Amino acid sequence: MLLAIDIGNTNIYNGIFDKKVLKKTFRMPTYSNDLCSEYKAKLKPYFKNIDSIIITSVAPLALKRVEKVIRKTINKSCAVVGRDVDSEVKNLYKDPRQVGSDRLVNARAAYELYGKECIVVDFGTAITIDIVNKKKQYIGGVIAPGPEISLWALSEKTALLPKVSIKKPKGILGKDTKESMLIGVIYGFSSLCDGIVGKLKKRYCRNAKVVITGGFSKLIGPYCESADKIDPDLTLKGLAIIAGKFT
Numbered sequence: 001m002l003l004a005i006d007i008g009n010t011n012i013y014n015g016i017f018d019k020k021v022l023k024k025t026f027r028m029p030t031y032s033n034d035l036c037s038e039y040k041a042k043l044k045p046y047f048k049n050i051d052s053i054i055i056t057s058v059a060p061l062a063l064k065r066v067e068k069v070i071r072k073t074i075n076k077s078c079a080v081v082g083r084d085v086d087s088e089v090k091n092l093y094k095d096p097r098q099v100g101s102d103r104l105v106n107a108r109a110a111y112e113l114y115g116k117e118c119i120v121v122d123f124g125t126a127i128t129i130d131i132v133n134k135k136k137q138y139i140g141g142v143i144a145p146g147p148e149i150s151l152w153a154l155s156e157k158t159a160l161l162p163k164v165s166i167k168k169p170k171g172i173l174g175k176d177t178k179e180s181m182l183i184g185v186i187y188g189f190s191s192l193c194d195g196i197v198g199k200l201k202k203r204y205c206r207n208a209k210v211v212i213t214g215g216f217s218k219l220i221g222p223y224c225e226s227a228d229k230i231d232p233d234l235t236l237k238g239l240a241i242i243a244g245k246f247t
Helices: 035-046 060-074 101-114 147-157 177-203 217-223 234-242
Strands: 002-007 011-018 021-029 052-057 118-123 126-132 137-145 209-213
Touching: 002 060, 002 234, 011 035, 011 234, 021 035, 021 234, 035 060, 052 060, 052 101, 052 234, 101 118, 101 126, 101 137, 101 209, 101 234, 118 177, 118 217, 118 234, 126 177, 137 147, 137 177, 147 177, 177 217, 209 217, 209 234
Parallel strands: 002 052, 118 209
Antiparallel strands: 002 011, 011 021, 118 126, 126 137
8 A cells, every 4th residue: 555645834635545546535734733643543544554655745844744753653764756756747947946846746647647738726725826748847837825825814914804714605796704705715716727727728738638636626626617627636646656556
């Protein structure tokens, strides 16, 4: 079995693969105070069967903690994308070090699974929109603040707007403040996705498939008219592909 770990700025998303089958997924806060106990509880049924671990991370300090916990919990070392293994996607950024390994993992997964030339939209702590072309090259991307950051900023930086938990709005016209804020986030970010994707397609990749992923993909993805595929597990599948366990 393969344990695939995607360490983000807010959550750690974990997946256990048995050959090509994603058997189990679970999340935990990136900076949990009890990471060791959480991993022990979640991985206990699989201790004897996990033979490899692969990680992508955008949080260096959290990566060190997770590697330490995994060694302590199941006594195995981890392969980290960008450090120990390569995504096999050519990075055409001016400074390749500025691209998070998760974006390259997503590019690899989209390329292999959904038709080579793809635009990947990742709705997470930040929103990233990235292009992988037919030559398996990452040609660049877009970064915007994510839904939670935006709602936090509204409540923290204004006198009268409340804290709001993200959920599906009732319609497109709010009748109270919280509903109006939800509409602004869900419809606003889906429209941001459609608008940017449309412009990118016209200029770079007219026939690209649009793949939506990330922690908020199930919530916002259905509102994105440009979406061809919604796959919340794209990063985990990309890790499994890189580890040679998925295709």
